[in-house]
Amino acid sequence: MATVECRNLCKSYGSHEVIRNFNLSISDHEFIVFLGPSGCGKSTILRMVAGLEEITGGDLFIGGARVNDRDPGDRGIAMVFQNYALYPHMSVRENITFALERAGTSRDEIRRRLDPVVETLGLDIYLGRKPTELSGGQQQRVAIARAMIKTPEVFLFDEPLSNLDAKLRGHLRVEIARLHRALNTTSVYVTHDQLEAMTLADRIVLMNQGRIEQMGTPEEIYSRPATVFTAGFIGTPSMNFFSLDAGEGRLRNADIDLAAPFPLRAGKVTLGIRPGAIRLVPEGTPDAIAATVERDEFHGDMRLISLNAGAESFMVSVPAATRLSEGERVLAHLDPASLHVFDAESGQRLGD
Amino acid sequence: MRVGRSLPYVFLGPALLVLVILAAVPTLYAVNLSLQNRTLSAPQAEYVWLANYLKLFSDDRFLNALWVSLKWEVLTVSATMAVGIGLAIAMFEAATRRWRMILSVLFIIPVLLPRVCAAFVWKFSFHPLYGAVTWPVRALTGQTPDVLAHPWGAMLTVAFVDVWQWGLFFAVIILKLMEALPPQPIEAARIDKAKGWEIHRFVTLPMLKLPLISLLLVKAIESLRSFDLVYVMTRGGPGVSTETLDMYAYSQGFIEAGNISYASSMAVIMMVLTVILFTSIWKRLNK
Numbered sequence: 001m002a003t004v005e006c007r008n009l010c011k012s013y014g015s016h017e018v019i020r021n022f023n024l025s026i027s028d029h030e031f032i033v034f035l036g037p038s039g040c041g042k043s044t045i046l047r048m049v050a051g052l053e054e055i056t057g058g059d060l061f062i063g064g065a066r067v068n069d070r071d072p073g074d075r076g077i078a079m080v081f082q083n084y085a086l087y088p089h090m091s092v093r094e095n096i097t098f099a100l101e102r103a104g105t106s107r108d109e110i111r112r113r114l115d116p117v118v119e120t121l122g123l124d125i126y127l128g129r130k131p132t133e134l135s136g137g138q139q140q141r142v143a144i145a146r147a148m149i150k151t152p153e154v155f156l157f158d159e160p161l162s163n164l165d166a167k168l169r170g171h172l173r174v175e176i177a178r179l180h181r182a183l184n185t186t187s188v189y190v191t192h193d194q195l196e197a198m199t200l201a202d203r204i205v206l207m208n209q210g211r212i213e214q215m216g217t218p219e220e221i222y223s224r225p226a227t228v229f230t231a232g233f234i235g236t237p238s239m240n241f242f243s244l245d246a247g248e249g250r251l252r253n254a255d256i257d258l259a260a261p262f263p264l265r266a267g268k269v270t271l272g273i274r275p276g277a278i279r280l281v282p283e284g285t286p287d288a289i290a291a292t293v294e295r296d297e298f299h300g301d302m303r304l305i306s307l308n309a310g311a312e313s314f315m316v317s318v319p320a321a322t323r324l325s326e327g328e329r330v331l332a333h334l335d336p337a338s339l340h341v342f343d344a345e346s347g348q349r350l351g352d
Numbered sequence: 353m354r355v356g357r358s359l360p361y362v363f364l365g366p367a368l369l370v371l372v373i374l375a376a377v378p379t380l381y382a383v384n385l386s387l388q389n390r391t392l393s394a395p396q397a398e399y400v401w402l403a404n405y406l407k408l409f410s411d412d413r414f415l416n417a418l419w420v421s422l423k424w425e426v427l428t429v430s431a432t433m434a435v436g437i438g439l440a441i442a443m444f445e446a447a448t449r450r451w452r453m454i455l456s457v458l459f460i461i462p463v464l465l466p467r468v469c470a471a472f473v474w475k476f477s478f479h480p481l482y483g484a485v486t487w488p489v490r491a492l493t494g495q496t497p498d499v500l501a502h503p504w505g506a507m508l509t510v511a512f513v514d515v516w517q518w519g520l521f522f523a524v525i526i527l528k529l530m531e532a533l534p535p536q537p538i539e540a541a542r543i544d545k546a547k548g549w550e551i552h553r554f555v556t557l558p559m560l561k562l563p564l565i566s567l568l569l570v571k572a573i574e575s576l577r578s579f580d581l582v583y584v585m586t587r588g589g590p591g592v593s594t595e596t597l598d599m600y601a602y603s604q605g606f607i608e609a610g611n612i613s614y615a616s617s618m619a620v621i622m623m624v625l626t627v628i629l630f631t632s633i634w635k636r637l638n639k
Contacts, residue, residue: 051543052543073546078543090558099544102554
């Protein structure tokens with residue numbers, strides 16, 4: 001097991017720069033998730049760590065040693081790919097033991113190491129089959145077994161669950177979490193699925209356009225988003241945003257007028273609040289926004305209501321039992337403790 | 353229902369008809385001919401049934417031709433596959449996209465040449481007095497090497513021209529096959545500590561097993577039809593050292609004796625051997 005450190009990593013294709021001065025230090029045993037929209041560079045960094053993508057500039061350390069120029073096989077890593085990347089002509093057993101055979105491990109040793117891995121992932125009955133005779137979930141299990149048997153210093157996962165259906169995804173997610181608890185190997189996991197990120201990560205690295213947008217525990221990122229991008233990316237249903245003018249202790253525009261949660265300099269701000277932090281209140285409550293109901297979506301455990309207040313539209317989640325008809329007039333109250341205020345220009349968080 | 357069932361015959365019918373006329377008629381004619389004692393010099397002939405076939409197996413030149421054909425098949429097929437796979441891997445590993453394009457175009461040119469042209473070009477290149485290939489030897493030693501006059505030299509030289517045409521072409525096909533493979537298993541193999549050639553030995557080539565087998569069979573069938581190449585370059589010589597079955601059948605039928613029935617029986621044997629051999633190889637390899 002080992003630490004991973006990226007120092008000023010850069011990647012460009014010709015003159016097109018995709019990653020610039022990427023710095024990250026991952027400690028031993030840590031489970032790091034790279035989260036971000038497609039094209040944000042998260043997979044590129046993972047592939048640079050794996051050695052599948054050449055590093056244009058900067059240094060990469062695994063276990064304290066600089067590995068920039070080492071072959072993928074000599075970096076002490078194992079990788080699980082999105083499309084499984086099994087060897088189609090080999091049986092499940094051959095797929096799993098291929099790396100050990102290449103490394104010159106003895107037959108007895110291979111047999112000894114194969115059994116626990118196969119047992120952990122429940123692959124006993126499939127050992128003789130070819131990958132094409134397995135379902136997607138089983139194939140990805142084989143891929144995980146192939147990575148596990150090498151007892152690598154670092155596990156790399158490149159969107160391993162993206163090709164599976166929702167139910168299997170949930171299943172394997174729990175399995176990966178369990179495996180990590182048991183093996184405690186340093187892991188880097190790339191995904192665009194925030195649920196995977198939130199549930200698996202010790203630390204989430206949220207990426208946007210080749211940069212780290214924010215880094216922190218899932219809770220930190222959810223409750224204190226550092227930028228408008230983070231705030232909008234994390235959380236389902238996603239956060240509501242209002243463009244407001246700050247001044248005289250108020251936040252206002254043509255349709256909204258609220259007390260500022262903390263003293264603010266006069267200027268334009270973006271106010272964010274999650275749908276769950278807005279309540280519908282009775283007539284006469286101070287600081288409430290008058291709005292009309294535009295749409296009512298039933299989500300099972302709750303309802304998501306789209307409201308219109310003049311030019312602004314926003315979402316509120318209410319208990320599923322609430323009955324509202326379209327066009328109905330309501331009063332919405334924003335919980336002052338759950339307001340996120342961002343500078344309108346830089347998108348950076350203001351206040352604490 | 354009726355229409356649906358007859359549709360395949362409607363589509364297959366014309367093609368099958370053409371095939372019957374073009375293939376079955378000459379085949380049956382050859383079989384019929386091989387059972388007679390027809391020669392080119394006399395119009396009348398009578399049925400001698402299997403006499404021609406019996407005679408063949410005591411004909412040393414025929415047995416030699418069988419042996420030469422076998423050597424030729426093994427030599428050209430294996431050399432073509434080796435050159436094709438070797439060059440394809442070399443291009444895949446070392447050449448940039450641009451160079452692969454350029455090389456591919458260059459490598460396709462030889463196979464576009466009609467075989468007779470290729471044979472003449474190389475025959476002249478190997479000419480002891482004027483050839484470009486033999487020039488360095490002439491310049492250095494003053495001797496005039498005639499490779500085509502040596503039994504093994506002739507065999508290898510003719511095989512070389514065959515491989516020059518087909519091995520380079522196969523290299524392009526195999527390169528394209530390799531480029532079409534999904535890259536992830538190759539990346540997985542790199543992470544699994546497979547080095548350079550091991551990736552191809554254990555991953556890419558096994559993934560291409562079926563297309564490679566098809567190429568091998570195509571080449572094996574193609575190698576059987578090497579008549580034009582041998583005819584131009586050596587005419588089966590020196591002696592009978594490059595006399596393949598079709599070459600011998602041709603000289604029996606048209607050049608030397610005009611024994612058209614005897615030549616036909618050779619053709620029939622060749623056909624039967626080919627069908628049996630290829631069917632069994634195809635079945636075995638496709639398992």
